[in-house]
Amino acid sequence: MTDRNYIGSCLCGKVQFKITGEIKDIVCCHCSQCRKAQGSAYATNGNVDSDEFRFIQGEHELAAYQSTPKETKYFCKYCGSPIFSKNTLAPKNIRIRLGTLETDIIEKPIGHIFIGSKANWEDIEGKLPQYKEYEPSRK
Numbered sequence: 001m002t003d004r005n006y007i008g009s010c011l012c013g014k015v016q017f018k019i020t021g022e023i024k025d026i027v028c029c030h031c032s033q034c035r036k037a038q039g040s041a042y043a044t045n046g047n048v049d050s051d052e053f054r055f056i057q058g059e060h061e062l063a064a065y066q067s068t069p070k071e072t073k074y075f076c077k078y079c080g081s082p083i084f085s086k087n088t089l090a091p092k093n094i095r096i097r098l099g100t101l102e103t104d105i106i107e108k109p110i111g112h113i114f115i116g117s118k119a120n121w122e123d124i125e126g127k128l129p130q131y132k133e134y135e136p137s138r139k
């Protein structure tokens with residue numbers, strides 16, 4: 001299904017992309033890797049099919065950091081905005097950082113994950129379910 005028209009970009013605007021399909025399994029991840037990668041209390045990440053993701057410009061302005069043997073995080077080499085990650089276990093999946101989106105989206109987060117390793121200064125509020133590690137639907 002390609003029925004979305006979401007636009008995202010990095011802070012400096014050199015990297016711009018478009019998402020034409022659903023963003024699935026959106027979670028707020030409080031793990032220490034996400035906290036460091038975003039410089040924030042948590043990262044809000046969701047999955048997009050690689051067929052439904054296109055660069056508008058700036059694909060070659062991305063730098064990559066291999067954070068684990070299987071996962072690589074991609075960010076703008078000029079402004080540092082985290083854009084997405086890829087995992088060799090799911091080569092057709094783009095794990096997008098939702099803070100880079102400029103358009104409103106119809107999908108909503110399904111929960112907070114890895115709250116077992118959240119920062120001790122953070123108070124999580126709201127009605128979303130909270131999971132100590134991965135959300136139950138993740139295999």
Ligand SMILES: [Zn+2]
Nearest residue numbers: 010012076079
């Ligand atoms: Zn940038």
Ligand SMILES: [Zn+2]
Nearest residue numbers: 029030031034
């Ligand atoms: Zn995380």
